[in-house]
Structures are given as structure tokens and as C-alpha cells.
Amino acid sequence: MSSDRKRNTLDALERMDYYGEANVELKTELPYTVELFARNQTNITRLNAAGITSVSAGGAGQSGTQSKVARAAEIEADIRLTAQTGKIIKKKFPEFQNTFILPRGTLNYDEIIHYAESFIADALPHDAKFSLYALNTAFFNALTVKVRGFSHRFAGTGGRQTHDCRRKCRT
Numbered sequence: 001m002s003s004d005r006k007r008n009t010l011d012a013l014e015r016m017d018y019y020g021e022a023n024v025e026l027k028t029e030l031p032y033t034v035e036l037f038a039r040n041q042t043n044i045t046r047l048n049a050a051g052i053t054s055v056s057a058g059g060a061g062q063s064g065t066q067s068k069v070a071r072a073a074e075i076e077a078d079i080r081l082t083a084q085t086g087k088i089i090k091k092k093f094p095e096f097q098n099t100f101i102l103p104r105g106t107l108n109y110d111e112i113i114h115y116a117e118s119f120i121a122d123a124l125p126h127d128a129k130f131s132l133y134a135l136n137t138a139f140f141n142a143l144t145v146k147v148r149g150f151s152h153r154f155a156g157t158g159g160r161q162t163h164d165c166r167r168k169c170r171t
Contacts, residue, residue: 003052010047016040019074025138033134068109071150076112078143082119085133093129109150116147 020027020037027037079102086100099122102115120140123130127137 006047006050006052010044010052013040013044013047017044019077022074023139023142025136026134029136030134068150068153071146071153072109072112075116075143075146075150076107078139078146079112079115079119082123082130082135085130085135088133089126089129096126096129113147113151116143120144120147 017037017040020033020040027033083100083102086096086098089096090098100119107115120143123135123140127140130136130140
């Protein structure tokens with residue numbers, strides 16, 4: 001594995017670890033997630049022992065501040081997790097109306113805010129089903145705080161141009 005690839009892998013592992021620290025209830029509530037985060041920490045330790053340092057060492061996670069891109073990525077990860085969980089719930093409970101559907105590709109900032117707010121509102125009546133998969137009220141409350149902070153700080157600053165212009169533009 002090339003050095004850049006190892007560094008990128010370490011960066012991704014550290015982002016997952018940071019996410020777990022920010023969402024302690026998710027990291028510690030289920031035995032499965034406890035094991036996953038422990039394995040993640042082991043992999044970080046192994047890469048650090050091999051002399052690999054991440055691209056973002058000393059970056060957003062350590063300074064206590066996050067950039068617009070990092071905040072958007074965190075919210076997008078949460079809504080993608082919610083959409084995936086919606087698919088799982090639909091398979092287990094056929095009567096469940098899955099409204100948690102995202103378009104393919106990366107979302108721009110306005111879309112991230114729109115889908116997050118929509119998912120938060122739509123999840124309330126299905127709290128019991130989402131809680132079966134560790135997406136409980138605390139998860140959606142934390143997501144609400146993230147979205148409010150993001151939209152308050154960055155609203156109206158323009159969306160990322162991340163769509164594929166070969167398709168009909170969404171923005």
C-alpha cells in the first residue's frame with residue numbers, strides 16, 4: 001500500500017474515531033459498535049506505530065473547530081446512515097413507508113440541510129423502529145443541533161458544485 005493511501009486510510013479512521021467521540025451513546029450503546037470502534041482504534045495505533053501520520057493531524061478534530069466542509073460531511077454521513085437504516089427497516093417491517101431516500105452522488109450544502117431537516121421530522125413517528133438500530137432520539141437531537149449550527153453559520157454561502165452536469169442539474 002502506498003504511503004499516500006496509508007495516510008488517507010489513517011485520516012478516514014481518525015474521522016470515524018472523532019465521530020465516535022462526538023456521539024458517545026452510539027459508540028458505547030451496542031456491543032457491536034463498541035467492538036467496531038475498538039478495532040478502529042487498534043488500526044489507528046498500528047498505523048501510527050508504523051510511522052504514518054494523517055493529513056489532518058492537528059486539524060479540525062483536535063482544534064475544536066470545524067470547517068464548513070467538515071461540518072457538512074458529518075451531517076451528510078448522518079443522513080446517509082439514516083437512509084441506509086430506512087432501507088433496513090423497510091425490509092424488516094414491510095408496512096414501513098420509507099421516505100428516507102437520497103439521490104446518488106454528493107449533495108450540496110443546501111441539499112444536506114434540506115434532507116437532514118426532512119429526515120429529522122420524518123423520523124419522529126418511527127422512533128421505536130430507528131432505536132432498534134441505535135438511531136435513537138439522542139442521535140436525531142444531536143443531528144438537529146448540527147444542522148441548526150451549520151445552517152445558522154453557513155446558510156446562503158452557496159452550495160458545493162458537486163453534481164454531474166451530464167445529468168439534469170439539481171441545483
